[in-house]
Amino acid sequence: MNNKSHGVKQLAVIGTGVIGNGWIARFLAQGYKVLAFDPVDGAEERTRKAVSHAWPSLEKLGLAEGASQDRIRFASTIEEAVANADLIQENVPEREELKKNVLASIDQFAKSEAIIGSSTSGIMPSVLQEGLQHPERFIVAHPFNPVYILPLVELVGGESTKADVIERASDFYQSIQMKPLVINKEIEGHLADRLMEALWREALHLVNDGVATTEEVDAAIIYGAGLRWAQMGPFLTFHLAGGEKGMRHMLDQFGPALKLPWTKLDAPELTDELKEKVIEGCESHAGDVSIAELEQKRNEFLVELLDLVEKYWPESNNLVTK
Amino acid sequence: MNNKSHGVKQLAVIGTGVIGNGWIARFLAQGYKVLAFDPVDGAEERTRKAVSHAWPSLEKLGLAEGASQDRIRFASTIEEAVANADLIQENVPEREELKKNVLASIDQFAKSEAIIGSSTSGIMPSVLQEGLQHPERFIVAHPFNPVYILPLVELVGGESTKADVIERASDFYQSIQMKPLVINKEIEGHLADRLMEALWREALHLVNDGVATTEEVDAAIIYGAGLRWAQMGPFLTFHLAGGEKGMRHMLDQFGPALKLPWTKLDAPELTDELKEKVIEGCESHAGDVSIAELEQKRNEFLVELLDLVEKYWPESNNLVTK
Incomplete structure (x- = not known):
């Protein structure tokens, strides 16, 4: 090593x-x-x-x-x-x-x-x-x-x-x-910060537009997507959300939502080429492991993570509107 | 309860x-x-x-x-x-x-x-x-x-x-x-999916532009921001990245980056009003807990989480280019 x-x-x-x-x-x-x-x-x-x-x-x-x-x-x-x-x-x-x-x-x-x-x-x-x-x-x-x-x-x-x-x-x-x-390809912000900046800018818009406080934005990440992203990124997460057919089904079902003004960010055109890149990417990433097995692993991980998070969440009671 | x-x-x-x-x-x-x-x-x-x-x-x-x-x-x-x-x-x-x-x-x-x-x-x-x-x-x-x-x-x-x-x-x-x-305010995509969509659309752009594969995008989230987001959302995370002065310093230092084309998403204008909303939001969220104490908690959490993730990361060896 x-x-x-x-x-x-x-x-x-x-x-x-x-x-x-x-x-x-x-x-x-x-x-x-x-x-x-x-x-x-x-x-x-x-x-x-x-x-x-x-x-x-x-x-x-x-x-x-x-x-x-x-x-x-x-x-x-x-x-x-x-x-x-x-x-x-x-x-x-x-x-x-x-x-x-x-x-x-x-x-x-x-x-x-x-x-x-x-x-x-x-x-x-x-x-x-x-x-x-x-x-x-x-x-x-x-x-x-x-x-x-x-x-x-x-x-x-x-x-x-x-x-x-x-x-x-x-x-x-x-x-x-x-x-x-x-x-392998140079862009400003490299890779991770592009992704973080997109989320960060949307978060600033939400606060700016009076939709939510900073604390509510944080809660909206922590208790949902954040828990998943600690183990799987956005692609594999959605591969698992698509049911047995994985990303292929997911893109068919939620692809049209890319046309909706759900963020201030314009989406790329979901061409067949992009679709195949995404589907094949997920399938090759998952390799021989079936979606059911990935789900099993994810569940075991999340159950343990919830315990851990319960122990360390700062001010978790304040985060939630009762 | x-x-x-x-x-x-x-x-x-x-x-x-x-x-x-x-x-x-x-x-x-x-x-x-x-x-x-x-x-x-x-x-x-x-x-x-x-x-x-x-x-x-x-x-x-x-x-x-x-x-x-x-x-x-x-x-x-x-x-x-x-x-x-x-x-x-x-x-x-x-x-x-x-x-x-x-x-x-x-x-x-x-x-x-x-x-x-x-x-x-x-x-x-x-x-x-x-x-x-x-x-x-x-x-x-x-x-x-x-x-x-x-x-x-x-x-x-x-x-x-x-x-x-x-x-x-x-x-x-x-x-x-x-x-x-x-x-409290209705918008399409509510709150969490606005944030996720922003990241998701940027991820699709990165794949579409040939910057990275789906697997690399996932790795760029998992091993960095994803680990943090399981415990803290984007605001408290940046509050801690700002050193002892927290979000106030952070916005001074990285505010100008909002002008850079780091994502395909336009950023909101960082007005004094928005700045104060964000700074006060983080400070009131953190409450009486100092940044040093929050860091301590975060560190203890992350150390335990790394163990957990090591145990469950699917195909983690494949994720990294050696």
Whole structure:
């Protein structure tokens, strides 16, 4: 499982806000030493606090041998931070010019074979790698908060990124207990944030239009779709909602609803080609497992999850109008 | 907890597809007798199979005294099914004319004080109750698949619905272990399906544009946002992503991203008024609990959830590009 072909030993983290600190905590828990850089006053103190805050969860998830909260050190320049690093994780604020400036410095001082990963949630890698001396080692590696717990990391290479770099990065992030999802087509917002933004914008519309409060919107997700999405995404969920014929039936039955103004988002035309892509996608995803078996698994999962959620739902009584 | 003020004893279910059968299973598990009607050949057999399929999950969730899979009977007419019912749950296919015809029959034969609940996922109650003799007892009661496990039920009254009916319905659904969410403004798709549709349409665009396969879209939800949404909705999630200043900081930092073409959905203008609604909504939702405490809870929940998910994720190895 711990594939060492990535060759990553020394890590650098540039920018230590919520995301940078999340990376540091995960790296430390996996037994790495980390050299960090952030020019903001008090950054080191905030990082140490964030790591100690994350540590109990990381202990429960399982620490690697030699993992220690103390193996973090702050460098006083970008040069010092990145000079010996095999992988540099950049997490400065989401402004294109700022990111490009910082990446130019990293590029200048990093070893030529080092991987430079950017946590950008929205900017395309081809844009960020433009003008670098070694653009081929640059990749978007976009994680999700809390970075030290959630496994997803989106990997997107730009036009100049070498396939080998994507592969090494994927091996590395997998070795630190993440689920790398390689995305082959660059778009703003990558994949997960496109989906989240669509839901988020609709949520803002609903609050703006006075349909619901923020708390009601949250409840409408938590007690229904949210429980399902923790185990299955939107496609497999609907594959199971279609009865024995799965997604094929589902698209026949609910396809016409795409014409209805159910959101402020325009739907794509449900062409035969799109239909087949979706149906075949679900069928191949489910593989040899029948819908009945998937349902069985889903049910067992949901029953256990309900218990867990009962235990942890914040203010769950407040969420529901009696 | 089991508030009997709703006065519901006898239940009728009209339309026994996936949703109707889900209701039947939940009602039976809660110790009720159910009289069902569905004109389609083989409906009764399919219902009995669906109930027996759901039963192991219901046993784990806890059966009420006297609960039995056998307390379901099929009537041969709508009249027979609804004549003595205190609450009638309608689940015929999502076509306005069909629903209106069936509701007219239910309305004709039901007791005047009976509650008529429609499982419609999208049609507004004022549209469906038009022309009924007793429109005041009609309400939308929209559940989520699997109905026998997921707790959410959206309750929406129409222009003619009496407040007392909404209250009795809310009491009843709460008494059968659901989380009724009363929605005060009618819109097509109610609340939860607006949110789900937005995400669903974006997902279809991503597949249509060749950005990702259905499986990759699912993975992008499951391993990231999906895990969070099982416990917190989009607003509280972002409240926690904003660091110590919560949603106020979050909107300052990511508000500008609403201008970016990150989805095919247009965003609302982030006016001061909308900002305050969102910030105050989150702050009042969180109440006296600090962001640090909420994070603590979230982390403990996520760590346990990851274990659970590891156990049940279907084909989880296939989901990730190595």
